Amino acid sequence: MDTGDGALELAPLRGLRYAGADASALIDSPAFNLALALSPPYDLVDAASYARMTTDEPHNAARLTAPPAVSAPDYTGAARTLHRWIEEGVLVRDPSPAVYAYEQTTPEGLRQRGLIGLLRLPPPGGRAVRPHESIAEEPVLDRARLMAATRANLEPIFLLYRGGHGAERGAASRAADAPAEQGDEPLVHTVTGDGVTHRLWALTDAGLHARIAHDLAGRTALIADGHHRYAAYRRLQARQHGPGPWDLGLALLVDSDASPPRLGPIHRVVPGIGARAAADAARAHARVRALPEDGGTDRTVRLLAQAARQGPALALADHSGRFLIDRVDPGAMRAAAPDRSEAWRAMPTAALERLFLPLWGVRPRAAELVHDDAAEAVRRAGARTGPAAAVLLPPLRVADVYEVTGRGELTPRKSTSFGPKPRTGLVLRSLESLPERTDEAR
Incomplete structure (x- = not known):
């Protein structure tokens, strides 16, 4: 239960959603398509995808x-x-407070179920919700400006927690499963352009809300995605005097025991140095091997995954060749990161951030980030006018992230790409026209 650090709490809300199953009856556009109205998280939307989607x-x-x-x-x-x-009437507010069961199924068959509700922000210093990576000030201010201007939480942050196995599974985890397993008719059933199937149910029973609250009160959650939005929640809360709606923020909570997430890498495109020159410099602290060109990026990723089982590893690629870096010198890592644990230093992004980027004379934030797609990282490196290398990274394991954060450490910036991420637009939270009964929900 609550230890003074604040209990983990996911309260119900009257969600703001696109009207009806397809909204075409209320929107002056008979061609309205809910799947096309949903968006990836804001930080994955570039100018080209924005233009296409809108x-x-x-x-x-x-x-x-x-x-x-x-x-x-x-x-x-x-x-x-x-x-x-x-x-x-494009967006309508649901009639009753609900915690929403949300199911995503990828084309590969990965199924993730969780609950969308209002996360009560723990007190400062509380451990009920913990981050796993550091943040930058500018995106926090950006998201806080958006939320303040709209008086809304427009997309949920993504939280993981350990809900137990078998008979030990808690009420929150079982509630996320129940509607699908019982065959209940969903509010939403749609397939987005990435092939992911989305289903959503409203859980309105007050007794169930109480059981979920009791179950979560003794647990902690890890921020999988949405660190800057969570910090923006905190920023807006700090501006208020006394309790109120900014004490809560929209969140998706997923039991990682029942629905293990997909954990992908975030690759880099590093400017100012080519792959061969970077590989030659890396020989001072690691084993470097040239890789054959046949098999392309897929083969490079497979060889990288094999090497990463033995310790931190990364691959370099550009028009000059492909190179695998592994067997990183532990002594060099201790010297580069004396303030960190062995578990932290074993992460490939730690080797990149503390050892190799300084060796190459590259600032971490100068590197372009590419989520999951190694071939796209290689393509972007090749499209640069000057020297640039694609730095391909293996994915971390969820257990590694739990271990590092359990020690009170943060993973290096942009180490993880958790998925599937919640789709923006399924459930929004407006602070206008309350009540959400924020005080009674405690």
């Missing part, structure tokens, strides 16, 4: 969440769009 469906949720550099209007424009969509 052309395919003018009511795409990215119109509310994309940064101004991508979407052109400032957040006053996002607020006007949100309020107009509510006034026009």
Whole structure:
């Protein structure tokens, strides 16, 4: 139960959602398609994808969440769009407070189930919710400006917790499974362009809410995705005087025991140095092997995965060749990161951040990030006008992230790409026209 660090709590809300199963009856567009209205998280939306999504469906949720550099209007424009969509009936507020069961199934058959609700922010220093990576100030301010302008949480952060196995599974984990296993009719059943099937149910029973609250009170959660949004929640809460709606933030909570997430890598495109020159410099602290060109990026990724079983490893690629770096000198890592644990120093992103990027004279934030797609990282390196190398990284294990964060450490920046990520637009939370009964929900 609550140890003084604040209990983990996921409270119900009256979610704001696209009207009906397909919303076409209330939107002046008979061609409205909910699947096309849903968006990836804001930090995965670039200018090209924004233009495509908002052309395919003018009511795409990215119109509310994309940064101004991508979407052109400032957040006053996002607020006007949100309020107009509510006034026009594009978005409607559910009649009863609910915790939402959310199921995602990927084309490969990975199924993830969780609960969407309002996370009560623990007190400062509390351990009920813990991050796993560091944050930058600018994205926090950006998300806080958006939330303040719209008075809304427009996309949930993504939390993991350990819910137990078999008969030991708690009420929250079982609640996430129950609607699908009972064959209940979902509020939403749609397939987005990435092939992921999304189903959503509203759990409105107050007794179930109480059982979920009792189960979660003794647990802790890890932020899988949404560190900057969580910090923005904190920033907005700190501006308030006394309790209120900013004490809560929209969240998806997933039991990683019942629904192990997919954990992908975040590759880098490093400017200013080619793959061969970077590989030659790395020989001072690691084994470096040239890789054959046949088999392409897929073979490079397979060889990298094999090497990573023995310790930190990474691969380099550009037009000059492909190289595998492994057997990193432990002494060099201890010297480069004396303030960190052995578990932290064993992470491939730790070797990249503390050892190799300084060796190559590259600042960490100068590297372009590419989520999951190694071939795309190689392509982008090749498209640069000057020297650039694709740095391919193996994925971490969820157990590694739990171990490091359990020690009170943070993984190196952008070490993980947890998935599948919640789709933006399925459930939004507006602070206007409360009540959400935020005080009674305690």
